[in-house]
Amino acid sequence: MAARNISRFWEWGRKIICVGRNYADHAKELKNAIPTEPVLFLKPPSAYVREGSPILVPLYSSNLHHEVELGVVIGKGGTAIPQSAAMEHVAGYALCLDMTARDIQDECKSKGLPWTLAKAFNTSCPVSDFIPKDRIPDPGNVKLWLKVNDQLRQTGCTSQMIFSVPYLISYISEFISLEEGDLILTGTPKGVSAVQEHDELQAGIEDVVAMNFKVERH
Numbered sequence: 001m002a003a004r005n006i007s008r009f010w011e012w013g014r015k016i017i018c019v020g021r022n023y024a025d026h027a028k029e030l031k032n033a034i035p036t037e038p039v040l041f042l043k044p045p046s047a048y049v050r051e052g053s054p055i056l057v058p059l060y061s062s063n064l065h066h067e068v069e070l071g072v073v074i075g076k077g078g079t080a081i082p083q084s085a086a087m088e089h090v091a092g093y094a095l096c097l098d099m100t101a102r103d104i105q106d107e108c109k110s111k112g113l114p115w116t117l118a119k120a121f122n123t124s125c126p127v128s129d130f131i132p133k134d135r136i137p138d139p140g141n142v143k144l145w146l147k148v149n150d151q152l153r154q155t156g157c158t159s160q161m162i163f164s165v166p167y168l169i170s171y172i173s174e175f176i177s178l179e180e181g182d183l184i185l186t187g188t189p190k191g192v193s194a195v196q197e198h199d200e201l202q203a204g205i206e207d208v209v210a211m212n213f214k215v216e217r218h
């Protein structure tokens with residue numbers, strides 16, 4: 001068997017841990033309270049989709065939203081990782097979209113039910129190429145952008161995050177052990193909006209990476 005290569009982490013079948021409401025301006029736009037502790041949810045590895053394949057609108061949703069986010073790829077596993085050692089566990093990064101069936105999420109929120117079908121469906125986690133750690137010297141100062149059909153919809157900087165990357169690694173690993181190949185999605189800045197069939201999404205990290213995805217229906 002060929003040696004596994006972290007630069008193809010999405011093929012490893014490892015978990016995707018997502019942080020929600022990590023930017024105050026996005027929490028406000030959806031009328032959510034600013035969290036005092038990270039809000040966590042999961043996506044399965046079957047959520048991954050790569051450039052060249054489309055993002056599919058789930059059959060049950062008529063309000064699919066984009067959320068552009070910095071993804072952190074774990075290179076060394078651990079439990080209860082102290083913040084001071086957290087960056088030693090990072091192999092690199094990826095630009096990610098946390099595709100969200102907002103209508104389903106709203107329904108789940110109002111019924112007090114989990115967000116699984118709103119967040120974890122097939123193609124709900126588009127990812128860029130792997131970004132080696134040294135390409136992003138400071139994960140606390142990364143500029144993200146997203147366009148729909150050439151119109152700028154989201155811009156933000158990870159300096160606006162409520163909880164930093166080292167804090168998130170430490171916090172998550174207290175309760176959920178991190179493994180090599182896991183991905184942490186660190187939350188989205190404001191500007192989330194609906195996408196339709198045939199839309200073209202482009203997203204990037206300034207000076208580092210860009211990616212394109214087409215939206216299709218089943």
Ligand SMILES: O=C([O-])CC(=O)C(=O)O
Nearest residue numbers: 019020021022067187188
């Ligand atoms: O659905 C939401 O608003 C929570 C979330 O994923 C985020 O803030 O990135």
Ligand SMILES: [Mg+2]
Nearest residue numbers: 067098187188
């Ligand atoms: Mg999100």
